[in-house]
Amino acid sequence: MSVKALKKIGVLVSGGGTNFQSLIDTIHHKYGEIAVVISNNRQAFGLERGRTAGIPAVAINPKGYPSNEAFDQKIVEILSGYDVDLVVLAGYMKIITPGFVEAYPNAIINIHPALIPSFCGTGFYGMHVHQAVIDYGVKVTGATVHFVNEVADGGPVIMQETVMVADDDTPESIQQKVLKIEHKLLPQAVKAFCLDQLSVEGRVVKNKVASN
Numbered sequence: 001m002s003v004k005a006l007k008k009i010g011v012l013v014s015g016g017g018t019n020f021q022s023l024i025d026t027i028h029h030k031y032g033e034i035a036v037v038i039s040n041n042r043q044a045f046g047l048e049r050g051r052t053a054g055i056p057a058v059a060i061n062p063k064g065y066p067s068n069e070a071f072d073q074k075i076v077e078i079l080s081g082y083d084v085d086l087v088v089l090a091g092y093m094k095i096i097t098p099g100f101v102e103a104y105p106n107a108i109i110n111i112h113p114a115l116i117p118s119f120c121g122t123g124f125y126g127m128h129v130h131q132a133v134i135d136y137g138v139k140v141t142g143a144t145v146h147f148v149n150e151v152a153d154g155g156p157v158i159m160q161e162t163v164m165v166a167d168d169d170t171p172e173s174i175q176q177k178v179l180k181i182e183h184k185l186l187p188q189a190v191k192a193f194c195l196d197q198l199s200v201e202g203r204v205v206k207n208k209v210a211s212n
Contacts, residue, residue: 040061
């Protein structure tokens with residue numbers, strides 16, 4: 001019986017890459033192969049995480065390209081060169097262009113530190129999200145893994161999980177609570193994709209395992 005080849009994954013990072021590390025620890029060479037990590041920031045520690053794991057690490061300066069479209073086209077070219085099946089945005093702080101989305105339909109996964117459709121979209125990133133959660137006074141927040149489409153944080157939701165917001169929480173303490181969920185949810189979603197367990201029907205993502 002032939003062994004099915006592991007799906008190849010390209011990861012995009014902009015900073016420390018803790019979510020990327022969760023993929024290295026739980027997915028790499030088990031359910032998928034992380035073929036390359038790319039960053040728009042040459043100082044991103046996520047690149048070093050890749051090198052330590054023996055994963056090709058590429059830094060690209062957006063300022064070297066005349067437009068966001070040209071920059072994303074270069075990234076797509078690199079991903080294509082590694083035969084990538086799935087792109088994961090693991091703390092990638094740059095909104096990708098429609099051309100990028102078209103190159104990988106329902107094959108780009110992002111994680112957002114709130115419960116989409118709340119506290120998401122343009123301007124809602126990093127600590128801005130957690131500050132908005134406190135300012136609004138909600139009692140529950142969490143993390144969302146979703147497919148990427150042409151709208152910022154607007155793609156179909158794959159998985160979500162919640163955390164409680166305490167009266168004495170700060171943006172920093174909420175961030176730590178949510179990160180714990182992110183480090184669990186993102187690998188789960190990537191694993192499900194690699195095992196062909198996810199299907200998309202309109203806006204609804206169905207998980208063959210979860211629905212059984």
